[in-house]
Amino acid sequence: MTLKFVVMSDLHLMxxxxxxxxxxxxxxxEQAIDAVIERYGDADFCILAGDLADMGQPAAYEYLKTIIARMPIPVHITLGNHDRRPAFLDVFGADFADAETGKVDKVIDIKGYRIIMLDSSEPGRVDGVLEDDQIDWLHARLAEALDRPVIVVLHHNANALHIRSDDIRLLEPDAFIGALKTHPDIRQVIAGHVHITSTATWRGLPFTTLAGGHYSVSFVVDEPEAAIRRIDGPGQMAVVIGTPDRTTVLFDDFIDGNTSFGIIEGPRVHKTAAAA
Ligand SMILES: [Fe+2]
Structure with missing residues (x-):
């Protein structure tokens, strides 16, 4: 009973x-969905982790709805700073907002895991916000699931990455971290937002960002004023695989992947250097 799901982020649809x-x-x-059809049609679901519409346009949400109709697996959605919640809910339906928080927060219980999606978007802000009632909601959802591993997905990275965008990460992450620390088995905290791939541990918790579907960026470590370049690739999704004792995040560059120069076929044969 292996959990498998895909995370896409930063679609920035017009x-x-x-x-x-x-x-x-x-x-x-469309290329991302082609990749899911080709390689992850057996996955349990796909999460869209925010920045769905480039400027929160209703027509972009309509376009999104049309495109993802082709997705062969269920789609779960939360929002990012480029999104506009009222426009999103108008197109996708008010049911996407949690009744308690009013935000696009959600819990998925599947194959022995709990996945918690949090809506860190806040009107008029580029950085991320989790309001007090969302933190309360998170505490409650974690308390219900102390007997199983938890994966959290939200748009904004909570941890600083030593890059230019650190000042637009999740604002005041202490309450968020404090909530996560009430659970004994947080397997991953997965975000988009920064348009680069990263992994980190911070305060004893594992954090990951994926590059997402839009441009990615160059960076200069610990020089927030340095110029950066926008780069047209990769278009990247994350693939999360969960067994009882192991949680793995792989990155699938569905645009600008590496050139293939050979195929390995047949069973794996282990050889030592001396025997080779
Ligand atoms: Fe983005």
Whole structure:
């Protein structure tokens, strides 16, 4: 009973036919879905972790709805700083908001795991916010699941990455970390937002970011004023695999992957250097 799910983030869709920073983000999402159909059609679900619409346009959410109709697995959604909650809920339905928090928060219980999705978007802000009632909600959802591993997915990274965008991460993460620390088995905290791939441990917890579907960025470590370049690849999704004692995050670059130069077939044969 292996859990498998896909995380996509930072789709930055425009209304159909419009480009975002010269990129056809609709076509990029279509490529991502092609990759899911080809490689992850057996996954349990896909999470879209925010920045769905580049500027929160209703027409972009309509376009998103059209494109993801082709997804072969269930889709769960939360929001990022580029999203506009009222426009999203108008198109996708008010049921996407949690009755208690009013945000696009959600719990998924599956195959011995609990996955908690948190909506860290806040109108008018680029950095992320979890309001007090969301922190209370998180405490309650964690307390219900002390007997099983938990994976948290939200748009904003809580941990600083030593890069330029550190000042727009999750604002005041202490309450968030404090809540997570009430659970004995947090397997991953997965975010998008920064448009780069990273892994970290911070305060004893494991954090991951994926590059997502839009442009990625170069960075200069610990030089927040240094110029950075926008790069058109990779288009990247994360693939999370969960067994009772192991949680793995793989990264699938569905755009600008590496060139294949050979195929390995047949059973694996182990050889030592001396025997080879
Ligand atoms: Fe983004």
């Amino acid at each position: 209304p159909q036919g419009e480009l975002s920073m010269t990129l056809d983000t609709g076509a990029r999402l």
